[in-house]
Amino acid sequence: MTHSNQPRDYDAELQDTPEHKYAYDFDLDVMHGFMIRSFEAFFRPGNCLELGSFQGSFTKRLLKYFDDLTCVEASDAAIKAMNETLAGNVQCIHGTFEEVTLPTKYDNVVLTHVLEHLDDPVGVLRRINDEWLTDDGRLLLVCPNANAPSRQIAVKMGLISHQSAVTDAEREHGHRITYSLDTLERDARAGGLDVVYRTGIFFKALANFQWDRLLQTDIISDEYLEGCYQLGQVYPDLCSSIFLVCRRSGVPFEV
Template sequence: MNQEEQDRLESISQVSLYSAGANSATVQYSFKIAERFLTGETLLEMGPAEGVMTELLATTRKKLTLVEGSGQFCEDLRRRFPKANVVHSLFEEFDSAEKFDNIILGHVLEHVQDPVDILARARHWLKPDTGRLFAAVPNSHSLHRQAAVIMGMLPQEDALNEMDIHHGHRRVFDPASFRNAFYQAKLEIEVFGGYWMKPVSNKQIEEHWTPEMLDAFMKLGERYPDIAGEIYVVARNRNTRG
């Protein structure tokens, strides 16, 4: 295993905040969307981290394979999901002879060195035609990032902010660059969408918003995906030659 990348992941996992505050609500809503497209019996989740999405995926009763680069997270996942196949591996070093009905990449592609390479690898693990891949990432065109640029808090929409750096993000996609990664990986996009209309920072939301407000703004993001806080793609691997 690439030791430098392994050390980076372990460092991030020590104080990970993906299950905290408003982040937890976004993961739960992301599952609601992903659930619409689930098929078959098998599911590969790439990068489950604290397992917020995994807890929800486990309710579908599908056969779970979990690939996680952090050894600390893997230990916790094995304890909490004893029926799942938990694999401690970097995505770049993982391989599988099994073809999966579903592949989930929740907040993964902004972390990796080469997102097109990861998607191309995932394409080979996805059942042709019938399988579905669901991926979600933060959106650089989100209202709160646009506001941050206007206020001088970010130099540009796709600049890494403080929380991006804490989470170990390497980039922030916009809708066009996100879709383009799938095209380059030769995956066919069936659905592009968004959720979580986010006008201000997580801290402001957690201090002042009610659960009802959170839910309403999650739904509003589906109406206006290009400026939503999160964007997603549902894709498949066409059974074609070459």
């Protein structure tokens, strides 16, 4: 995998393009709620670190569970947006995960749809394991799934060359890789972490832009969304997102 040596413009990567939004209504209104629901059983008492917060939409959901919440974000524009809406409730730190210095360790580290944007994902996972997780802490790691039926259909339609391809639109938004369960677990282990649970979130056969259009109609009911969420637990490899729960290596596991 090769990348340009040009410095990254994290503010530009957050901008919508004519072909692709950075965050769809499907992400914000549907997936975020189901992610939190998937996380609840694994939250540990104590503090929380969110790595990559965009403009704070998922952060607001985390505030219902944690009084002590720290967010690290590389985009200055995103930090400004968060400070306008979440001022006083969250400690916002502007910096890259590769270089930032954090003041403490965390009982919960949340990394949702961020790892695929990183130039050195294994290096950041190693920092989480070595520097940021407490001994009984948990990393909750979620990435878009290369094997989602929507991507498999796109391959059969000739829209993308293969399921793990990074499209031009995704590349403009800073994507570096498209993970599947096996490659995500590979990188977690390479970063020194132990994977204690793996699943998928939300069975998904339609692209995000198709979901956005359907959500504006009465075709999709809450019951249908619930069915897709539950079916995703039966077929994790066919989900919109894949989800790993990780702990520091060498630490005895307690439920």
